[in-house]
Amino acid sequence: MFKRFWLETIYALFFIICLAFLISQVTAFKVFDIFDPIGDVFADMESTDIVFSQLREDPIAEEDLIIVNIGELPRAGIADMINIINAAEPKVIGMDMIFRYPKEDTLGDLSLADAFSRVENLVMYSKLINIDDDDDFDTLEVSYPPLFNYGETAFVNFITGAADQDDLKMCRQFATREYVNGKEQLAFAVKIAQYMAPENVEKFLARGKNVETINYRGSIFDYGATTSPIAYFALDWYQVLNMEFEPDLIKDKAVIFCYLGSELGDRKTNDDVYFTPLNKNYVGKTHADMFGGVVHANIFSMIMSEEYINEMDENIGYLLAVIILYLNIVLFTVIYKVMPKWYDGLTKLIQLIEAAALFTIGLVVFNYFNYKVDTTLSIVAVLIAGDALEVFFGVFVNIFTKEGRKELRELKKL
Structure with missing residues (x-):
């Protein structure tokens, strides 16, 4: 029996x-x-989203990175912003935007190129492109080389699963590094962190994971546009041009220039915006909650604090x-x-x-x-x-x- x-x-x-x-x-x-x-x-939901959006305490603000919104400024205006920020002696400047072609405003292009040439540590936008639909990236899209070939490039791609711009862009993971025609390319935030704490990046890459889960901390103050905890200080374009900040805020820190709407708190734009686990409306999401530049900032913080997510x-x-x-x-x-x-x-x-x-x-x-x-x-x-x-x-x-x-x-x- x-x-x-x-x-x-x-x-x-x-x-x-x-x-x-x-x-x-x-x-x-x-x-x-x-x-x-x-x-x-x-x-599009994972159980761990509840931890990010509901259970975790508000984080301590990131002290090593500042985010700058370029708004709708022309290239000449962006050049002025770079010169003002660069004068405050940041450790590294990252440009999370691409300048594909020369503009009719030749003077604006030349001003922007000159501003780039003055930055000691500059990380420029690049995008991995897969032309042959195989497992390897074979093309790297960069800003117009004859004018803007300054600094180092790092790719801004995220892993979202979205086939096109109309699909849900849920960002939980990112590729740490990829190879294009045999040459290594680091992720944008990884390259920026490399200037700030090279030993941290070395240990991070030694984990040997091609894909990492982002340990989100928070977002920026956006006048109530989202309910995410505030973890990053952001300067709007007019605050930079009017020099409404103390230079000590920038000195020896990482600065990411990116698009955060026409101004901070812009609720209308859908450009470069992603859903993240910090979104409290984790079921039936209606509004994306984080700009791409802020996602990069969260990756940067994860590397600097060495608080990684293991699975x-x-x-x-x-x-x-x-x-x-x-x-x-x-x-x-x-x-x-x-x-x-x-x-x-x-x-x-x-x-x-x-x-x-x-x-x-x-x-x-x-x-x-x-x-x-x-x-x-x-x-x-x-x-x-x-x-x-x-x-x-x-x-x-x-x-x-x-x-x-x-x-x-x-x-x-x-």
Whole structure:
């Protein structure tokens, strides 16, 4: 009897895994997508978003970086801003914008080129482009070389999953470095951090991860346009041109020039704006909450503070799910054999408690240790164990018993 019990639980484990695999193959073809509008709403959400947007305390403001909004200024105006900021002796200036072609305003172009030439440590925008749709980038888009070939380039691409500008641009990860025609290109924020703390960047790259999850801290003060915590000081274009800041604010710091709307708090623009886990409306998002330049700032802070997000290996996630599934099979089998009348209600209660516990554990571990424990498969295993085990005993086992086959034959006579 004892041996039969354990054999049944092992058979049940393989049965449920096979059943889950078959269901996953059916859903892989999106057969039921038409019936799943709720699933579409949650498709762009991760459980860890709750930690970023709801649970974490407001961060300490970043002291090593200042963000500057260029607004809608022409190139001559941007040149004036660069000269003013450069006079305050920043450690490095990063330009998160591209100047593709010369303008009719030749004097403005020459002024901008001259301003670039005066910056000692300059990081210019570049964009990785994949022309052949393969796994490698083969082209690097940069600002018009004859005029703006100054400083070093670093790519600004984020990993969003968006195929075009109309798609949801949810930014959780970024590539740390890529190779274009055999030459290494660092991510924009990584290159800026390299000027500020080269030893930190060396250790960061030594992690050997081509893709990193961004440990978001916060955003800028934008007059209530978003509800994200304030972590970065931003200067608007007119504040720079009017010199409404103390030079000590800039001295020996990193400065990122980028577009933050026509002015800080601009609620109308959709240019270079992304959804992030800091968005409190993490279900059914309606408004993007962070400009690209601020995303770069968050990456910079992560490297400077060395507070990285580590993730559980995918294989460990599968193993954990199988172990939890088997333990539930053993428990539910005992209930099925000993208290059959209590089976449905008791198993459902246990499943709800276990799922809530696993979900909470994932949030707590991520919040306190910056470690992503993927409990999704484990929660799915818990939720399907009860009903799938009932199918196993009610259908699969009965097929291989005389009593079960007899009942089928009697049903045919009816």
